[in-house]
Amino acid sequence: MRSIRLFLVASILAALILFNFVAALQGYQSSMREADTLFDNQMLDLARLVSNLDLSNASTRDLRLGNNLAFQIWSESQLLAASHNAPALPLQNFAPGFEYVNFEGYRWRTFTRYEVPLDRWVIVAERTDLRFVLAENVVLQSILPLLLGIPFVGLLIWIIVSHGLRPLQQLSDALRNKGANDLSPILSANSRIELDQVVESINGFIQRLDRVMEREKRFSADAAHELRTPMSALKIQLHNLSEEMDTKHESFQQLQEGVDRMQHLIEQLLSLYRATPEQFINNCETVDLYAITQDQLASSYPYFEVKEQNVELIGSSIEIEADKFALETLISNLLGNANKYTPRDGSIVVSIDDLGDEVCLKVEDNGPGIPEAEKSRVFDRFYRVAGSDGSSRPPGCGLGLTIVSHVADLHQARVEVKDSSFESGSAFCVYFKKKP
Amino acid sequence: MKAVVHSASTSRKNREMKKYLLTPLKTLSAVAVLCFAIAAWAATPEIELIIKDHLFFPAILEIPAGQKVRVRIINQDPTPEEFESFELNREKLVIGNGQTVIFIGPLEPGEYPFFGEFYPKTAQGVVIVK
Amino acid sequence: MFINSVILVLQEIIEAALLISVLLVFTNLFQKSWDKSFVLQTSWVGISIAIGVVGAAMYSYYTPQISEMFDYVGQEIFNASIHLLSLLLVCLFAFLVPSARLAKDVMGRAKFAAFCMTGIVMLAIVREGSEIIQYIGGIAGHEDNFTPVVLGGFIGAGIGVSTGVLLFYGLINLSVNWSFRISVGLLSLIAGNMGSQAVLLLTQADWLPFTPIAWNSSSALPENSIAGHLMYALVGYEATPSILQVSIYLLGIVLIVISPLFRKSWPLQHSLVGET
Structure with a gap:
């Protein structure tokens, strides 16, 4: 399962980071190149200045420079003057231009210059490790906000994308919350061009289905x-x-x-078709499930008597919200079903249990039971379970359990088919919501 | 500031000792290159390259052309350094206050710059093959 | 300090990110097309990264001891072993995962694929991660270096991870066929690069004989240019590779090309990719 949100957030953020960081690197490198030229120009100036020093004055001969700079003035192979940190040997071969050299435990950038009128070689040197520290710090200050801003940009993109996807979320919520029997069109109060077609098509389908x-x-x-x-x-x-x-x-x-x-x-x-949601709401009242079950047992007693079946009712008085007529239909269908599928001399147990927030009405018998594969189909209209030998199918129209499930749906109750607690047979459990 | 290749006779004894301590794994692999190894092993000269204050000493290594050389890199700084050279196609980490060995060559005459990847502003050097 | 940190971290991160992207694309492809019941969770990525980071920390902790082994070439041997082990896992993945024998056992195939991919990514992270830890740990301790090195590390990591993310989304948004083909192609380059790196390291350690360089393209595409670094990360580009390195690189590609995985991505008969 791929997420649209993750895709949008990750790829937008990645593109943004890639672009920004590469641009920052580019900026860094061109700044450093500029700085390099600047420092080289300073060395040129320094070399020019040093080469024109009046060396007859003793104080100039002992010129002290900062620790990051050094110079030597040579005439032929004689060292005329040098900064305190310069070695006694020539720093470079006497060839004009920029070079690198290691001395004093550091690496230096050197510039060598020949002063023609005075017949002097001037070598100035600058420490490379200190050369860029200042420039780099300045440039990094401008890169830092780019990095620190990333979490905020990420959060912002997340919020924007989530907001942008909200109509989609609302649409899927509206579809999810739709009841199974709710065939009213989806309202698109704040519609989006991109979703219009989807909403329109879904509503078209719903209308046709309805x-x-x-x-x-x-x-x-x-x-x-x-x-x-x-x-x-x-x-x-x-x-x-x-x-x-x-x-x-x-x-x-x-x-x-x-x-x-x-x-x-x-x-x-x-x-089956009389019990509709509209009627259910009108006819809903507080009823005693136990009393109604007892009445239904009494009125269908002759059928059990004919087949000499043993019927038992366990439970006590309990109230639920129901449509009395529909509930009677449900119970009589369950009883009729048990009567039909349980052989002569068989046993049927009807029980009503208080499960806390639910009430369970259970009708179980010791008939042949329902094969596992058919359990899910027994509520289908006109579906009838074959007898154990395949031929002796009791008379019926195959609508009884459909009515049971239909009525249960109206009461927002669940129906489950289980194996009975007898050695064979099935148990039908209807779980009603308890009256709050 | 130039180092000249010196004979490795002083350290050969040491190396002979270590040869006996080689694990079976290496011995196995070594069989494949035995012909090369036997010929080249004793004859491989060694150069020392010292790293101090993020600088290479010597900064210029001279080696003869067509000769394999063992470079012993000794890092006297407390920080690690990585010897790297695009031209030599070598990359090797040297831990702080530690040492390591790499083999370079045989090479064509020319200049092969190398640098310390962790401190490239200062740690610069070149191998000159003559 | 800054730019070195960017280059170093970027180089390590981008290699791992590309590897993870390609393997994640495979995960995605399997889920999409191979088999409906072939459920391969993406959780292997998290697990392998976690193990890899722990492994990298341990590796860098023991580097002093390891580097002294085998007469100071322990690092080369260790790294070359990692490369060769990864290559072995890539080959197992390419040969066994699409094979008919595993096709019957769908769960087994998913587990085996996840095992291979976890191993490959974990090994890559141990290797790349230890280098980053060595560098940052050794350099950033110095107060002057801290800001540029850490800043550079983040910039490098950001570029590397972003490239991986964009590659991943670029590949999975292609058609299934092309996504599969390009991923297999990239996997063959990865395999070739693993072999070639191992050869380079063993040559450096003098465990393999010297072979002359196959070509010198350092004037056309220098290794220390931006394009050179990028090509190095993508296909393991080197300006002066030795003949042995090139041979092993080609061998790695050939291994993937003759694997069932490659045949699946370019089926001989006209049939949809992903049908088993």
Whole structure:
């Protein structure tokens, strides 16, 4: 993962440092060259001055210079005069011009000059180590701020880049904070030219998605609603037919079962699409999860009795915020599911646990259970788990768990499928947020 | 201020001793260059180059052309120095108050300047090959 | 004092910075294209720099003892060993990392690549770092020298690191193919330079025979010019290399060119780089 911010800050700072420092070096070198010329010119002047000294005067012969300078005056091979720090031997071969030499434990820059009218060789010398100290210190003073400024420039670039990237950050925050069902367009209050196209495209996608989902939802709800009337008519006709005909016929029994299943499917579809976020907010109230579960157990008791299943409810009274009708649908679907998939004589345990900040409603059975690979798919619409032998699939429409997960979503609750505490079977846990 | 190459006879005995102390590693590698080494070893003359007050003594080294020379660099300053020469293609650190050895040549006649990389303003010298 | 400090520090830092940049580009390339599950964290850089700095400090601490070893050529032997070990690691990296045998073991490949790169960078920093420590430690102790030397050190380090950063971002912003090819090319120059430096040091120590110089380009491009210093840092330029040095340099390049890494960057068949 590469960061835009790091790239911008690092490369801008690197370019800036490279340019500034190389420019500083260039400045340093040209300053030093200037200084070099200046010092050489001073030596020229000194040499001219020294060569015209009147050596008849004793005091001039014992001329004292600073420690960084030295001179000798030679005539033929005779040393006429010298500074106190000059050696007794000639500092250089008698050849005019600038040179370097080591003496007195230092390295010296020398200038040799021949004074024609007086027939003298003059050699002046200057210590190289001291020659540049002053000039260098002056130049370094101008380079120092460049270096000290780097942390501040770095910080400034960081702040500017962060500020520049803020609209991008805001956009990604807006997208992250969007709820799963929130299909409203993203607002771009402080839009940027560079991001306009992105925001526009995302909003276009959201709008299209919203329209498609709305259409699908309305179609399913409308279809279910429209099917109800002919379904009722069909039931009445079937009833009338049973009055007049021999109802013992096998085909008639199957017809009746088929019609019943279809009616169940239509009711399930309706309850799936009836629970909408808007309605949920209106119908939300404080309910006792234990009491509602108890009621639902009581009303579905006949189904358990038919299969001679052992049902148990563990827990105590606990309050949560919920839509009572939707919650009843959730519980009855979980119970119906357990009833359907648990064999005759099986056991079903419903428990309600207070987990501190959450309340867990758990329905577990000792049925065949759900294979690991299918656990994530059981909440899909019309998905049904095959029986253990692959053939004996209990009747159902495959919407029960979809409704459970839909209702749980509305309550901002989580649904998890686990293995039950029996030897086999599955456990469905719904974690509700506890009433604050 | 000129140093003339002198025979290394005084220090040869010393070197012979050290030869026996060579690690097996060096001995192994040395086998590859044995022919060169045997011929060149005893004949390699040695020059001393002293560093004092960030100056080279002598500042001018004279060596004969076509001859490999062992340069013993003795640093009498407390600070480290680095002997460097672009022309000789040599670079070697000499610790403060320490000494070291480098080999130069065989070289064509000419002038090969060298300098101390840590104090190049003062530490300057030249190898003159004749 | 100032300009010497700049040149010395810059030379050492820029070599390490270029090496790290090229290896970081490889890290980036592997993450991007080699294998989805080939996760190579960039944390190896931090680790190798840390170990390298500690190593450099230890090396400079023991320099007096090391330099007296092998009849005063201990430093050359030690540095040449570092160069040769780095060269070995570069070759292991170029030969084994893209090989089919490691391709099956994705985690193993990531670990091996990280091991090689950590080793190469660590060795480079031990060598370059110790030289900087020797210099700054020896010179800056003197009060008059402190400001120019430290200032010069920072300026040199700033230029070196900035060059590395710009090279890195320049390379990873190229297309995957070219980024890969140029990095492999630079790696071959690095390998050649490592070999040639080792030869130079061993010749200086008289462990390898003298060979005549291959060419003399000191008038066209002097080593002590700015361009010369830059070329030295980039490709190990020398104005008067010996024949043996040039041969080993070429050998280093050839080693990388015949490696599977190079073949991957210039596939014979027309196929995307990075497919395994």
